[in-house]
Amino acid sequence: MRTQVAIIGAGPSGLLLGQLLNRAGIDNIILERKSGDYVLSRIRAGVLEQGMVGMLEEAGVAERLHEEGLVHDGFALAFNGRRHRIDLHTLTGGKTVTVYGQTEVTRDLMRAREAAGAVTIYEADDVRVDGFDGDHPKVLFVQNGMSQSLDCDFIAGCDGFHGISRQSVPEGAISEFERVYPFGWLGVLADVPPAAHELVYANDARGFALCSMRSATRSRYYVQVALDERVEDWSDDRFYDELRARLPQDVADAVVTGPSIEKSIAPLRSFVAEPMRFGRLFLAGDASHIVPPTGAKGLNLAASDIRYLFDGLREHYLDKSDAGIDAYSQKALSRIWKAERFSWWMTSMLHRFPSQSPFEQRMQLAELEYVASSVAASTSVAENYVGLPY
Ligand code: APR
Ligand code: PHB
Numbered sequence: 001m002r003t004q005v006a007i008i009g010a011g012p013s014g015l016l017l018g019q020l021l022n023r024a025g026i027d028n029i030i031l032e033r034k035s036g037d038y039v040l041s042r043i044r045a046g047v048l049e050q051g052m053v054g055m056l057e058e059a060g061v062a063e064r065l066h067e068e069g070l071v072h073d074g075f076a077l078a079f080n081g082r083r084h085r086i087d088l089h090t091l092t093g094g095k096t097v098t099v100y101g102q103t104e105v106t107r108d109l110m111r112a113r114e115a116a117g118a119v120t121i122y123e124a125d126d127v128r129v130d131g132f133d134g135d136h137p138k139v140l141f142v143q144n145g146m147s148q149s150l151d152c153d154f155i156a157g158c159d160g161f162h163g164i165s166r167q168s169v170p171e172g173a174i175s176e177f178e179r180v181y182p183f184g185w186l187g188v189l190a191d192v193p194p195a196a197h198e199l200v201y202a203n204d205a206r207g208f209a210l211c212s213m214r215s216a217t218r219s220r221y222y223v224q225v226a227l228d229e230r231v232e233d234w235s236d237d238r239f240y241d242e243l244r245a246r247l248p249q250d251v252a253d254a255v256v257t258g259p260s261i262e263k264s265i266a267p268l269r270s271f272v273a274e275p276m277r278f279g280r281l282f283l284a285g286d287a288s289h290i291v292p293p294t295g296a297k298g299l300n301l302a303a304s305d306i307r308y309l310f311d312g313l314r315e316h317y318l319d320k321s322d323a324g325i326d327a328y329s330q331k332a333l334s335r336i337w338k339a340e341r342f343s344w345w346m347t348s349m350l351h352r353f354p355s356q357s358p359f360e361q362r363m364q365l366a367e368l369e370y371v372a373s374s375v376a377a378s379t380s381v382a383e384n385y386v387g388l389p390y
Helices: 013-021 037-041 050-058 064-070 103-117 235-244 248-253 298-318 321-352 360-374 377-386
Strands: 007-008 030-032 071-072 075-078 082-085 097-099 120-122 127-130 137-145 146-151 156-157 175-190 198-203 209-215 220-227 260-274 281-283
Touching: 007 013, 007 137, 013 030, 013 103, 013 156, 013 298, 030 281, 037 103, 050 075, 050 097, 050 298, 064 103, 075 360, 082 360, 097 198, 097 209, 175 235, 198 321, 209 235, 220 235, 235 248, 235 260, 260 321, 298 321, 321 360, 360 377
Parallel strands: 007 030, 007 156, 030 120, 075 198, 156 281
Antiparallel strands: 071 097, 075 082, 127 137, 137 146, 175 220, 175 260, 198 209, 209 220
16 A cells, blocks of 8 residues: 555544645555544544634635534633633624634544545554654554555654654654643533533633533533542532632532533643654654643644645645755644643642642632733733734
C-alpha cells in the first residue's frame, strides 16, 4: 500500500487533517486503533474558538455546526458568592466562541470523509512507524490478523497522548514538560436544560465547579474532586447537591436535575513534548500536548496544529516548498505554550489546591477581583478564551 500522507489516529486532529488534504487533492490514509463507534463514544469538551470554526468552514464540514452550535458572547466567573461576566464580544472587538460538542465535530468529519471515499482503516492493530528519519517512511500494522505495510512521504502522528507516535521518537530527541494537578474533574452529562445561558466557572471553598452545555436541552456539569475519588461513589443526587453547593445561589436555584447519561472522572495535566517534527514524522494535537480542560483549549490547539501542518504539507506538494513544514514545530509550539499558560492560569485561579495556604487562597480571590474590576485584565482573559491569532 502507498499514500502521500499517512495519518495515525481518527480523532479530531487526524480527521481534520485528512479532510483538508482530501480537499487539496493530497492522498492520505488514516489508521485508527479503535472502531468508529468507539471514537464517537468519547465525551469531550465543546467550546470552539472562532479560528477553529473557520477551519471547519474551510474543510466544508460546518453546516450542522452553524445550525446547531450555540454562539456565546461571554462567560461568567463566579467567586465570593457573586458572578462576573466576561463580555467576550465587547472585549475582543466582536469575537465569540461556539458551543458544539467535540463528538459532533468528529461525527461531521467522519461523515465528510466517508462521502469523499477516503480510506480510514479502523481497528488497526499493532501500528508502528518506521524509517521516518529517512526519505521512505512507512507505517506497519495488522488488519484482520494480516500484517500490512503503508509506504508514504510523511507520517502525521495524530494518535493522542497515549499513542505510539511520540513513543517512537528516540528518547534523546524529545523533551517533555509536565505538571499533573492534585485533583480531577467529575463530569456529568444530562438531558436537562442548562442552569445558565452561558458557561459559569466557579471558584468555591468546597472546590471548582463548571456549568456548561451541549444544547438548550443537554447540560454538561463538572465538580473538582480528589484524585482518590471513585465515580461509583457519586450518585446523581450527591453530584447535584455538591454542584449546587459550589454555585452562586441564583445559578444553583436554576439547576434542573435529571438522570446522568454519562458520568466520569478525568485527571488534569499540563504536558508539552518538544519538538513536534522528527524527519518525516510530525506530531499534532494531544500526541504532542495536553492542557487541563479549564481553558477549553484541547480541541482548539489540535485545530491550530493542523492549520500549520496542513499549510506546510500543501506548500510541499503544490508549491514545491518545504518552508512550511520546516517551520511547523516552532510555529505550533509558540501558540501551544501560550494556551498552556492560559489553561494553567485558569486552573490555578479556580481550584482548591490541597496544600494551599490561606494567603494563596487570598491571592486567588485577589486575582479574580482584579479581573472583575479591570478592563485590561478582563481583556486579557477574553482574548485568550476566544483564541489568540493563528
Ligand atoms: N494506532 C492508531 N490509532 C491510535 C493509536 C495507535 N497506536 N493510539 C491512539 N490512537 C487513536 C485513538 O484511538 C484516538 O482515536 O488516535 C486518536 C487520538 O485522538 P484524540 O486522543 O482525541 O487526540 P486528537 O485527535 O489530537 O484530539 C485532541 O481530543 O482528547 C481530546 O481533549 C482532547 O479535545 C482534545 C482532542
Ligand atoms: C464542556 O462543555 O465539556 C467544557 C466547557 C468548557 C471547559 C471545559 C469543558 O473549559
